[in-house]
Amino acid sequence: MRFLGIYFTGTGNSKRVMDVINHNLISLQHTLDTVDVIKDEIKDINEYDGLIITYPIYGFNAPKPIISYVKKMVKANENKPCLIMKQSGEHLFWNNASSLYLTSLLKKRNITVTNEYHYLMPYSFIFRHSDFMAYRMNNVMEGLIPLDLNDFFSHKDSHMKRFFLDRFFAWVLRIQWWGGRFNGRFYKVEKNKCVKCMKCVKECPACNIEFKDGKFKFKGQCLMCQRCIMYCPRHAIKVGMFNSWRVDEPYTFKEVPYQKERHPNYCKKNYQKYFKVSEERIEKSKAA
Numbered sequence: 001m002r003f004l005g006i007y008f009t010g011t012g013n014s015k016r017v018m019d020v021i022n023h024n025l026i027s028l029q030h031t032l033d034t035v036d037v038i039k040d041e042i043k044d045i046n047e048y049d050g051l052i053i054t055y056p057i058y059g060f061n062a063p064k065p066i067i068s069y070v071k072k073m074v075k076a077n078e079n080k081p082c083l084i085m086k087q088s089g090e091h092l093f094w095n096n097a098s099s100l101y102l103t104s105l106l107k108k109r110n111i112t113v114t115n116e117y118h119y120l121m122p123y124s125f126i127f128r129h130s131d132f133m134a135y136r137m138n139n140v141m142e143g144l145i146p147l148d149l150n151d152f153f154s155h156k157d158s159h160m161k162r163f164f165l166d167r168f169f170a171w172v173l174r175i176q177w178w179g180g181r182f183n184g185r186f187y188k189v190e191k192n193k194c195v196k197c198m199k200c201v202k203e204c205p206a207c208n209i210e211f212k213d214g215k216f217k218f219k220g221q222c223l224m225c226q227r228c229i230m231y232c233p234r235h236a237i238k239v240g241m242f243n244s245w246r247v248d249e250p251y252t253f254k255e256v257p258y259q260k261e262r263h264p265n266y267c268k269k270n271y272q273k274y275f276k277v278s279e280e281r282i283e284k285s286k287a288a
């Protein structure tokens, strides 16, 4: 089968997920055409047997570029299945709301979400997980994806649970909509730290950073993706009222000895449950 795989990534985690999906589909003799919704053009879904979507959850919503891309997609001539494999820093049920609007947009294009999964990946915002935790999260994601793809190909549908006022909740908390436009104007480059490598200017997915006459200007189109902050080699970008939530060091995703978390009690029970259920499922599948 031939699939269209669309993704948005701020700091690289969703790209990792899409790469793992691709790797698994190749070994199952399927084809995946991957599309970075920022860089690549709109593809016609009619040329594919199905759609796979990967994104980071931002304030209990799908990121704006994913929504914009789907809005531009043509309607499928016949119904196509869709698999959503999203990821985020918490495995909490209210993140389920992130795909509701997206699902309704897809439905209008004759694309039906049959399976939806949510993986835990390290934070790009609020605080930095340890590299030990990032490695564990990534490992679990890599272990779950083949099992979830197997369910998809066996027609075992999987849907996220809904909750009371979920759509309203997601609408109110869509941080990217107001945070980028408002807080984005308060971003600043610290001159004494900056080495003018222009990495931030080149890699901003919204072309929001301009360097003119020796000065950096942040325009009003910030997506809050955190890429400029995480990958600035000098940690030189200050981000307004969210400055204390910066994650300014990329994750290595390498196996390292145990490291204590900066906030060991944050989402502790939720993480423990996610790891227990997921690692047991992975072990069981290996034993079968």
Ligand SMILES: Cc1cc2nc3c(=O)[nH]c(=O)nc-3n(C[C@H](O)[C@H](O)[C@H](O)COP(=O)(O)O)c2cc1C
Pocket: 008, 009, 010, 011, 012, 013, 014, 015, 055, 056, 057, 058, 059, 060, 061, 087, 088, 089, 090, 091, 092, 095, 121, 122, 123, 124, 125, 175, 176, 224, 225, 226
């Ligand atoms: C602006 C913003 C809002 C976020 N909101 C949420 C959220 O509501 N729930 C959550 O679990 N994680 C949230 N996160 C964490 C990201 O979903 C997570 O770090 C993800 O792995 C980043 O993926 P990326 O590397 O593909 O950008 C948020 C991150 C950012 C930057």
Ligand code: SF4
Pocket: 189, 193, 194, 195, 196, 197, 198, 199, 200, 201, 231, 232, 233, 234, 235, 236, 237
């Ligand atoms: S990435 Fe950092 S060091 Fe490089 S130009 Fe931007 S602010 Fe300066």
Ligand code: SF4
Pocket: 184, 203, 204, 205, 206, 207, 208, 209, 218, 221, 222, 223, 224, 225, 226, 227, 228, 229
């Ligand atoms: S300014 Fe930084 S956080 Fe905003 S969209 Fe560009 S890279 Fe992302």
